[in-house]
Amino acid sequence: NNYNIHDFDVPLTTVDSVLFTVQDGQLFTLLVQRANHPAKGMWGLPGGFVDTQQDTDLDHCAQRHLQQKTGIEAPFLQPLVALGNGQRDPRGWSTSISFYALMAHADCQHYVDTVSDVQWFPLAQAQQMSLAFDHTKILDLALKQLQQKALDSLVLAYALPETFTLTQLQHLHEVILGRSIQSKSFRRRIEQAQVLQDTGEVSDTQGKGKRPSLYRLKPDIAEYRFVRNLEA
Amino acid sequence: NNYNIHDFDVPLTTVDSVLFTVQDGQLFTLLVQRANHPAKGMWGLPGGFVDTQQDTDLDHCAQRHLQQKTGIEAPFLQPLVALGNGQRDPRGWSTSISFYALMAHADCQHYVDTVSDVQWFPLAQAQQMSLAFDHTKILDLALKQLQQKALDSLVLAYALPETFTLTQLQHLHEVILGRSIQSKSFRRRIEQAQVLQDTGEVSDTQGKGKRPSLYRLKPDIAEYRFVRNLEA
Numbered sequence: 001n002n003y004n005i006h007d008f009d010v011p012l013t014t015v016d017s018v019l020f021t022v023q024d025g026q027l028f029t030l031l032v033q034r035a036n037h038p039a040k041g042m043w044g045l046p047g048g049f050v051d052t053q054q055d056t057d058l059d060h061c062a063q064r065h066l067q068q069k070t071g072i073e074a075p076f077l078q079p080l081v082a083l084g085n086g087q088r089d090p091r092g093w094s095t096s097i098s099f100y101a102l103m104a105h106a107d108c109q110h111y112v113d114t115v116s117d118v119q120w121f122p123l124a125q126a127q128q129m130s131l132a133f134d135h136t137k138i139l140d141l142a143l144k145q146l147q148q149k150a151l152d153s154l155v156l157a158y159a160l161p162e163t164f165t166l167t168q169l170q171h172l173h174e175v176i177l178g179r180s181i182q183s184k185s186f187r188r189r190i191e192q193a194q195v196l197q198d199t200g201e202v203s204d205t206q207g208k209g210k211r212p213s214l215y216r217l218k219p220d221i222a223e224y225r226f227v228r229n230l231e232a
Numbered sequence: 233n234n235y236n237i238h239d240f241d242v243p244l245t246t247v248d249s250v251l252f253t254v255q256d257g258q259l260f261t262l263l264v265q266r267a268n269h270p271a272k273g274m275w276g277l278p279g280g281f282v283d284t285q286q287d288t289d290l291d292h293c294a295q296r297h298l299q300q301k302t303g304i305e306a307p308f309l310q311p312l313v314a315l316g317n318g319q320r321d322p323r324g325w326s327t328s329i330s331f332y333a334l335m336a337h338a339d340c341q342h343y344v345d346t347v348s349d350v351q352w353f354p355l356a357q358a359q360q361m362s363l364a365f366d367h368t369k370i371l372d373l374a375l376k377q378l379q380q381k382a383l384d385s386l387v388l389a390y391a392l393p394e395t396f397t398l399t400q401l402q403h404l405h406e407v408i409l410g411r412s413i414q415s416k417s418f419r420r421r422i423e424q425a426q427v428l429q430d431t432g433e434v435s436d437t438q439g440k441g442k443r444p445s446l447y448r449l450k451p452d453i454a455e456y457r458f459v460r461n462l463e464a
Contacts, residue, residue: 052325057317082329085289093284097314
């Protein structure tokens with residue numbers, strides 16, 4: 001009844017976000033350079049402590065830090081993992097609750113261009129960097145989840161412009177998976193899923209053949225899980 | 233450098249576990265009756281605060297509370313979800329990091345039989361009870377995850393005795409999904425997955441036909457994900 005957390009050695013709670021985007025056929029992730037100790041000057045994931053006065057919940061906390069540190073409002077923050085132990089932060093026993101999102105490059109580039117301590121890194125480069133805390137581990141886990149989503153679901157359309165061709169959608173899945181997928185099987189699954197609307201318009205891509213149709217995601221399709229995934 | 237968590241209003245960190253077992257063709261979940269305020273006397277998930285002195289990490293914390301409150305060592309605690317906000321606990325802003333596991337009934341019944349504040353409840357009943365905090369929500373999320381696993385993977389064999397028939401394995405998946413699945417398709421997938429060993433022995437089930445073969449899970453198959461899930 002008269003529980004006081006200050007009587008205990010309470011662990012820290014931080015929230016971190018992994019953002020992905022695809023640009024020029026390459027997967028990128030967003031990093032920020034730390035302005036304060038510990039790990040001052042190192043690059044890491046955008047995030048920070050829960051503020052019990054400001055943050056209504058963990059998701060809100062993640063969005064607040066993203067907004068403050070990168071100017072980005074992420075469209076769909078998906079829960080990733082909670083990592084907590086006595087070693088990951090020199091300030092004390094600490095838990096990082098992480099989220100991840102894949103977003104369109106266009107939605108976020110303006111602010112990032114204006115500051116020096118926020119930057120999109122090619123994923124392969126970011127994975128080789130020495131990141132703050134255990135952020136390399138969190139980044140690796142996020143990539144694994146994103147790749148599983150690229151097999152299981154169509155959520156990836158959110159990283160494309162509002163209208164897109166089926167070839168663009170397939171290419172996005174391929175960039176994330178790091179390998180090609182069978183076009184026939186991909187299109188059959190998308191058809192079965194019934195999550196795309198034909199806009200009636202065609203792409204203005206230059207080329208010899210018929211111009212490809214433009215599609216958009218049906219409203220309220222936050223995440224569709226393929227009944228058969230793409231490996232089948 | 234001289235960061236002191238006691239200068240801040242730090243959120244609480246608790247760890248909670250959802251255990252499932254199948255007995256007599258029915259899914260059960262483990263609840264404990266709370267001995268202390270808040271929610272004293274109510275049933276809830278086994279769990280508690282992180283102890284920064286005792287707990288090496290979140291998983292260890294979950295196992296410690298399970299052991300202390302239920303006598304159970306869970307075989308595979310899978311990460312479930314982190315729920316954190318200012319409303320879920322009257323003691324303050326609080327995050328629950330939850331895990332779940334499906335386990336064989338035989339592995340845990342002895343201790344549970346000896347105490348009155350730990351009990352397996354039929355899942356449908358537990359979902360109707362007024363549980364402590366937001367534990368009903370966590371329980372519902374765990375069921376959803378378990379059902380997805382019953383479609384995606386073979387991990388469920390861990391809830392069976394060491395050797396089992398294919399019919400027993402299929403029945404387990406059906407109990408969790410709450411509906412029947414096609415036997416032919418189920419067996420084909422298991423064959424493709426190559427995760428079972430034929431023991432060379434047969435079940436001593438009484439019946440007219442041929443006695444069914446007994447299988448065991450191959451070692452080191454912690455979790456196999458069906459390439460096609462069972463809905464396909």
